[in-house]
Amino acid sequence: xxxxxxxxxxxxxxxxxxxxxxxxxxxxxxxxxxxxxxxxxxxxxxxxxxxxxxxxxxxxxxxxxxxxxxxxxxxxxxxxxxxxx
Amino acid sequence: xxxxxxxxxxxxxxxxxxxxxxxxxxxxxxxxxxxxxxxxxxxxxxxxxxxxxxxxxxxxxxxxxxxxxxxxxxxxxxxxxxxxxxxxxxxxxxxxxxxxxxxxxxxxxxxxxxxxxxxxxxxxxxxxxxxxxxxxxxxxxxxxxxxxxxxxxxxxxxxxxxxxxxxxxxxxxxxxxxxxxxxxxxxxxxxxxxxxxxxxxxxxxxxxxxxxxxxxxxxxxxxxxxxxxxxxxxxxxxx
Numbered sequence: 242x243x244x245x246x247x248x249x250x251x252x253x254x255x256x257x258x259x260x261x262x263x264x265x266x267x268x269x270x271x272x273x274x275x276x277x278x279x280x281x282x283x284x285x286x287x288x289x290x291x292x293x294x295x296x297x298x299x300x301x302x303x304x305x306x307x308x309x310x311x312x313x314x315x316x317x318x319x320x321x322x323x324x325x326x
Numbered sequence: 327x328x329x330x331x332x333x334x335x336x337x338x339x340x341x342x343x344x345x346x347x348x349x350x351x352x353x354x355x356x357x358x359x360x361x362x363x364x365x366x367x368x369x370x371x372x373x374x375x376x377x378x379x380x381x382x383x384x385x386x387x388x389x390x391x392x393x394x395x396x397x398x399x400x401x402x403x404x405x406x407x408x409x410x411x412x413x414x415x416x417x418x419x420x421x422x423x424x425x426x427x428x429x430x431x432x433x434x435x436x437x438x439x440x441x442x443x444x445x446x447x448x449x450x451x452x453x454x455x456x457x458x459x460x461x462x463x464x465x466x467x468x469x470x471x472x473x474x475x476x477x478x479x480x481x482x483x484x485x486x487x488x489x490x491x492x493x494x495x496x497x498x499x500x501x502x503x504x505x506x507x508x509x510x511x512x513x514x515x516x517x518x519x520x521x522x523x524x525x526x527x528x529x530x531x532x533x534x535x536x537x538x539x540x541x542x543x544x545x546x547x548x549x550x551x552x553x554x555x556x557x558x559x560x561x562x563x564x565x
């Protein structure tokens with residue numbers, strides 16, 4: 242397996258979506274190719290860091306205001322008969 | 327023009343379903359007749375959806391509480407603008423409420439809601455920054471395009487290297503630089519945890535197209551973060 246071939250399969254490898262044989266081939270490549278090992282490791286860290294950091298939390302006060310506005314408009318729609326349940 | 331018309335070469339089809347104000351109606355109407363699901367257990371989410379369909383506004387409010395944080399995060403990631411993200415949250419839930427009678431329960435409510443929210447967010451982005459919408463039609467290139475230019479360990483871990491707020495700034499700045507189509511796939515798949523199939527459904531993309539964008543998004547983010555996080559000989563890792 243070449244580095245290019247490894248890279249093509251990287252997403253499925255990280256998502257654990259490869260069959261056993263392909264996975265074994267990739268891990269064999271990782272065992273001797275330091276560059277691909279580092280790319281794989283740092284790509285995994287990239288995903289983990291974005292997943293863990295949760296960059297855009299919705300503040301509770303804003304959350305309450307948005308929900309009130311949504312529900313008020315839903316109630317208006319229902320009252321106006323636009324929501325045909 | 328639909329904000330996702332850029333996808334037509336990649337998917338080989340147009341996207342009329344999510345381009346108009348009655349998007350969800352058309353989405354569901356293309357899915358055919360609902361098969362019998364009598365023997366399947368009904369999820370709590372679907373019970374709320376069915377109650378809301380019958381006019382229970384409180385049940386819909388429970389759905390809003392359940393997913394408003396997720397919709398806000400997705401919208402903020404796509405639009406990169408707080409006010410736009412707030413508008414998207416309101417517009418997406420109102421559109422979902424209005425179109426509930428047409429939701430035929432063939433997908434998860436959340437996937438359906440995300441589809442509406444992504445389309446709202448992309449329309450906001452297109453109105454605000456039309457020049458940023460780029461073509462996403464190219465195939466993944468393995469040699470020149472995707473092969474990382476520089477390979478270096480990240481050590482120590484970024485969390486140890488930067489404060490929480492510095493790290494947040496770096497991550498925001500880095501993901502903002504990705505094309506919207508890549509950013510959206512990365513956020514749905516890797517931040518919000520949708521499956522590849524759910525992401526494809528939410529964006530009306532093929533599974534190979536989702537995988538192709540996800541690979542490029544992950545590699546581009548890695549490459550850009552590498553400028554901050556790579557191990558430096560005798561340095562502190564900062565730019």
